[in-house]
Each structure stands twice: as structure tokens, then as C-alpha cells.
Amino acid sequence: MILAGDVGGTKANLAFYSLKNTRLHLLVQKQYPSNGYADLHELIAEFIQETQLNADHVCIAVAGPVVDGSCHATNLPWVIDAGLLAKRLNLKNVELMNDLEANAHGIYELTDDDFVTINKGDIKKHGNVGVISAGTGLGEAGIIWEDRKMRPFASEGGHCDFAPNGPLQFELLQYLQKKFDHVSCERVLSGQGLRNIYDFLRDQNKYPQPEWLAASLNAGDAPSIISKHGLKGETEICVEALNIFTDIYGAEAGNLALKLMATGGIYIGGGIAPKMIAKLKEPRFLKAFLEKGRLRNVLETIQIKVIMNDKTALLGAARCALMHAGIFHHIGAV
Structure with a gap:
């Protein structure tokens, strides 16, 4: 037992x-x-x-x-x-x-039905694998090919520095630096991270916050509410918060793929990804994943799958x- x-x-x-x-x-x-x-x-x-x-x-x-x-x-x-x-x-x-x-x-207890493919890539049977999961926090792990066996290992990569891309994300970093001693990737890529992005857009007057939305966020599960309205395209501030979140998710998944040389694939787990699978299928996630300059051609060959089994x-x-x-x-x- x-x-x-x-x-x-x-x-x-x-x-x-x-x-x-x-x-x-x-x-x-x-x-x-x-x-x-x-x-x-x-x-x-x-x-x-x-x-x-x-x-x-x-x-x-x-x-x-x-x-x-x-x-x-x-x-x-x-x-x-x-x-x-x-x-x-x-x-x-x-x-x-x-x-x-x-x-x-x-992952090795799952079946094909437990995954949604974001990028088919060119999976290598014996290549290293990366796992990234945004939920309450941000977790990252890897699987290496060693002695003819696949060996999973832990990391605390989610607590590495947040690396912004583009002027808006730089503004986001500067905003968060006033709130936290250290701005890790988890501060923007987690449930609370989505709320932090939303607060940035509101406090910096990027988008107006409707009164009904403010009341809803104060009374309920703020990340879920932001995600819900962002996915429906109902409220500009929620849509943009989810866009930024998706861009950061793609970029960090790409970072992990390069660090591990994950030719065996990248798996996206956690509680958030299955709920926003439609967003992850949009071009912006893969675009952010691939934008690594001279190594873009390497990332194009890496398979990306979302784990749907919680x-x-x-x-x-x-x-x-x-x-x-x-x-x-x-x-x-x-």
C-alpha cells in the first residue's frame, strides 16, 4: 500500500x-x-x-x-x-x-490523452527534458539522460531573477522593485504574479479599472477573476494582464529549454496552464518561447506539451x- x-x-x-x-x-x-x-x-x-x-x-x-x-x-x-x-x-x-x-x-505515468501539444518540434528520444509549472508559486525541474535512464531532478529556478523583455516589462520590474526586495520570476509567473501584473497596469494608469471589477477582486479569488475576464476578452485591463503573463510564461519556458538543452521536450504543468490552454495556443506564447536570438533554430525543434492531468x-x-x-x-x- x-x-x-x-x-x-x-x-x-x-x-x-x-x-x-x-x-x-x-x-x-x-x-x-x-x-x-x-x-x-x-x-x-x-x-x-x-x-x-x-x-x-x-x-x-x-x-x-x-x-x-x-x-x-x-x-x-x-x-x-x-x-x-x-x-x-x-x-x-x-x-x-x-x-x-x-x-x-x-509524466511517465500519463497517456497521450493527458497532454495538449503547443509545439510539435522534433523530439529526441534520449534528450533532456524541462518541466515548468505556474500555480500558487512557480516550479521548475528537469530530467536528464544518464546511464541509459531518465533521472528527474529538482530545482528552485522559479526564484531566479525576473528578466523583462521590452519597455512595458521593464516598467513592470521597476514597479515590483518598489514592493519586493527581490523580484523573482515567481513574482510575475504564478497566481499572485498575475495579480501583481494587474496591479501594475492599474496603478500606473495603463488601463482603467471598472468599479464592478474592483469590488469583485476584493471579494473573491483575484487571479481566477482576472484570468476569467482576460480569456473572455471582456475587460481591457484583464486582457492585457493575461497577455503579459502569457508572454512571460513563454519566455521563461524558453529560458529553461536553453539551460537544460531540453531536446526531449518542455512540459508545462501546474494548475494555471490547463485553465488557460486557449491562451497558450495563441501565437504569442510560442513567439515569446522562440525569441532567443541566435538560438531560435534550436528552440524551434523542441516539443512543448501542456500537462492536463492535475x-x-x-x-x-x-x-x-x-x-x-x-x-x-x-x-x-x-
Whole structure:
């Protein structure tokens, strides 16, 4: 029995899986508001109590850097220690891993129906792969080809400096520098990042903010509201905020592709991309991805796919639980 978790800054997905004929089979899965719990122990304890199931192998994917079995969650006030968590839950062992590394593992549990292709490219069977996911935060990871196996690895690339393109994005950077000590890419490429872009357009008088929209943003989920009206083309300020967000997403995906020489493809995960798939299919995303000067011809050959399955990290965590138990090995040639 495998207990897997995908814990982000907004929500947490927990599930029990069984293994049948080398395939993972979901037994039960539940979602919780992660910011509604004092710590991860409390959240997992509630799930175990509700399901009345026991785990032989446990792996939890968390949004943040995992070092020596410990993680200070990026967007939650939690410090998570795998050893302490196992002791408090009376479990034999708990593995912690970065959520984007889990996403990378989970890709190999998906089928063609779980993807939407943005750029067909010329995929190399044994090429490196990049994974980028905007959600509550911005995660980035990679998969390298080594010793005839694909090996996913974590990074904290989402916290690298935001690199603006064009005069408007330079103005955006200058605006955000007055608000934050460090303007990372996550400050503009995440749920809150979309809100930051919107606030910039409003505060710098680029576009008017309708009174009804101001009231709606104050009362509800601002990023979702901005995205909704931007996708419908209903409100100029929302449309432009989403345009800038899409441009930055494409540019950062291109940056990751070059850093990893990701000839095996770029996968776009996270909770935001599937909701704005129509926008990502527009020419502006690919245009921003490709605009890398002398290396444009390299990027034109790189396949880009959007992951539509929101349980990918959960599947990856389950897979890694079995790997740590010696039941699965590192991903083979695919």
C-alpha cells in the first residue's frame, strides 16, 4: 500500500495506491486546503483517520526545497522533517521530495490523452527534458539522460531573477522593485504574479479599472477573476494582464529549454496552464518561447506539451515511494 501526497501552498492532494502488474491503481484520493492546517502531520493524520488505511510506503511531494529530508515550505508557514513526521504518524518511513521533481516522475505515468501539444518540434528520444509549472508559486525541474535512464531532478529556478523583455516589462520590474526586495520570476509567473501584473497596469494608469471589477477582486479569488475576464476578452485591463503573463510564461519556458538543452521536450504543468490552454495556443506564447536570438533554430525543434492531468505530481510521489523501497527503478528508456 502506497500513501502519496502533493502539498502546495493552496491545496493538498493525498491518495492511497496499490500496485498491480507494475501499474499504480488509485484506491482513494482526497483534497484538502493546505493553509487550513497547522502542519503537515495534522493534515495527513486526518486523511489516515478518514480512510482507515495503512501505508507500507510513503512519499510526500512539497512545494519548496528539500534538503536532507527537511523542507521549509515556500508558501506555507511549515517546516517539514521527514523523520519527525514518520515518528508522529507511527510510520516506518516517510520520503519527502520537491513537487516539481514529483511532476517529472509522474509524466511517465500519463497517456497521450493527458497532454495538449503547443509545439510539435522534433523530439529526441534520449534528450533532456524541462518541466515548468505556474500555480500558487512557480516550479521548475528537469530530467536528464544518464546511464541509459531518465533521472528527474529538482530545482528552485522559479526564484531566479525576473528578466523583462521590452519597455512595458521593464516598467513592470521597476514597479515590483518598489514592493519586493527581490523580484523573482515567481513574482510575475504564478497566481499572485498575475495579480501583481494587474496591479501594475492599474496603478500606473495603463488601463482603467471598472468599479464592478474592483469590488469583485476584493471579494473573491483575484487571479481566477482576472484570468476569467482576460480569456473572455471582456475587460481591457484583464486582457492585457493575461497577455503579459502569457508572454512571460513563454519566455521563461524558453529560458529553461536553453539551460537544460531540453531536446526531449518542455512540459508545462501546474494548475494555471490547463485553465488557460486557449491562451497558450495563441501565437504569442510560442513567439515569446522562440525569441532567443541566435538560438531560435534550436528552440524551434523542441516539443512543448501542456500537462492536463492535475494528479501528475501525486502519481510521481507514488512512483518514488516504490523507487525508494526498491520496487521501481529509475525511469528507463522511453
